[in-house]
Amino acid sequence: MVADTIHVHSHLAGHPTYHILGHELVLDVPLSAIILSAVGAAFLLRYTLSFFRLILELAILPGRDVKSYKSKKGETWALVTGCTGGLGLEFARQLAKRNFNVALVGRRKSALDEVAQELESKYGVKTQAFVVDVASPGTTRDEALSQIALFAKSNDFGVLINNVGASHNMPVSFAETERSEMNQIIETNINWTLLLTHSVLPSMIARSNKKGSPKSLITTIGSLSGRIPSPLLATYSGTKAALSTWTKALAKEVEGKGVDVELVQAAFVVSNMSKIRRSSALVPTPASFVKSTLSSIGQPRGAQGRPYERTPFWSHALLDYAVGFAGYISEISGIKVIDSMHKDIRKRALKKAERAKAGKKE
Ligand SMILES: NC(=O)c1ccc[n+]([C@@H]2O[C@H](COP(=O)([O-])OP(=O)(O)OC[C@H]3O[C@@H](n4cnc5c(N)ncnc54)[C@H](OP(=O)(O)O)[C@@H]3O)[C@@H](O)[C@H]2O)c1
Numbered sequence: 553m554v555a556d557t558i559h560v561h562s563h564l565a566g567h568p569t570y571h572i573l574g575h576e577l578v579l580d581v582p583l584s585a586i587i588l589s590a591v592g593a594a595f596l597l598r599y600t601l602s603f604f605r606l607i608l609e610l611a612i613l614p615g616r617d618v619k620s621y622k623s624k625k626g627e628t629w630a631l632v633t634g635c636t637g638g639l640g641l642e643f644a645r646q647l648a649k650r651n652f653n654v655a656l657v658g659r660r661k662s663a664l665d666e667v668a669q670e671l672e673s674k675y676g677v678k679t680q681a682f683v684v685d686v687a688s689p690g691t692t693r694d695e696a697l698s699q700i701a702l703f704a705k706s707n708d709f710g711v712l713i714n715n716v717g718a719s720h721n722m723p724v725s726f727a728e729t730e731r732s733e734m735n736q737i738i739e740t741n742i743n744w745t746l747l748l749t750h751s752v753l754p755s756m757i758a759r760s761n762k763k764g765s766p767k768s769l770i771t772t773i774g775s776l777s778g779r780i781p782s783p784l785l786a787t788y789s790g791t792k793a794a795l796s797t798w799t800k801a802l803a804k805e806v807e808g809k810g811v812d813v814e815l816v817q818a819a820f821v822v823s824n825m826s827k828i829r830r831s832s833a834l835v836p837t838p839a840s841f842v843k844s845t846l847s848s849i850g851q852p853r854g855a856q857g858r859p860y861e862r863t864p865f866w867s868h869a870l871l872d873y874a875v876g877f878a879g880y881i882s883e884i885s886g887i888k889v890i891d892s893m894h895k896d897i898r899k900r901a902l903k904k905a906e907r908a909k910a911g912k913k914e
Pocket of ligand 1: 685
């Protein structure tokens, strides 16, 4: 029995007819148009929702603070690599301010002593320094890794900040990159980061795997150079992309064991590495960048739709979101913009080096 006939009108040809629950549904619209509209609506909804979430996360929703990784009893330790300058020094300071004891990893003993002294006197926390050149494979580095593994096993070791990183001295084509520079970048960014994490992970799992025990956190600092392939920084860009994939694989492995693993994305920050001295809306100071990082755990912000990854600082988040917006078009234009930016930076850096050389001769 056919009770009703429902007409959906259009001026297009094709009249698919359906019988649903005794009703005859006649669509005066081609099926292809309906499918296309549904796909379009789904995409629109996805982007609208993710954009609203981005704005809510940046403006309203409180993120989780790193303090949530401390244990209720006892003293929790956080370890920061590359903590004698830039972002690492700020991570050490802001963790100490939250009453974490801080294990410091750097290559200059005198600089580490200064940081230790500052944290102990200003925040009343304990510190432990490990002096190691993380880019030099061999016995000394292996010994440092063993000492850190033992330290993590014998203390309440809750937070690892894989901050240390090396980049190119100036933008340079891959073909012209010195092998020593390539090795420095690969050893620092990848080998050291993986080896260190491997050394402390069993202790973090043992700390957090039991019911009711505090969770542990492994944060690795990535770079938008790893997200958008960056010509003339190919080695750096590749190592940061590798860290992103490694983070996600590891994050899934230990998800059920109480250890949170995340990659934090950054664009430019004032530091020796960026060679930018003045802050602006797009280039925060290490203090502002680290503040947003330590207080927004669990919020992807600019990394909407990308698991185990986040872009905490507001302007970097908007940039990251925009890059992801139009897929291929965004990526190919991003690569083009970065290519010309790096060519320009290289030209200026070479001129500056020439002037410095001429100045020395006079
Ligand atoms: N700054 C940016 O614009 C930016 C953007 C995106 C991502 N990042 C990432 O953020 C992280 C921190 O960068 P940053 O800008 O703070 O760098 P930075 O200012 O150059 O500081 C690097 C820190 O790491 C230490 N370090 C470097 N090589 C080392 C080695 N071989 N052994 C031991 N310690 C070493 C340095 O020690 P010394 O004091 O002895 O030199 C310093 O404490 C890196 O992973 C970087 O890739 C930075």
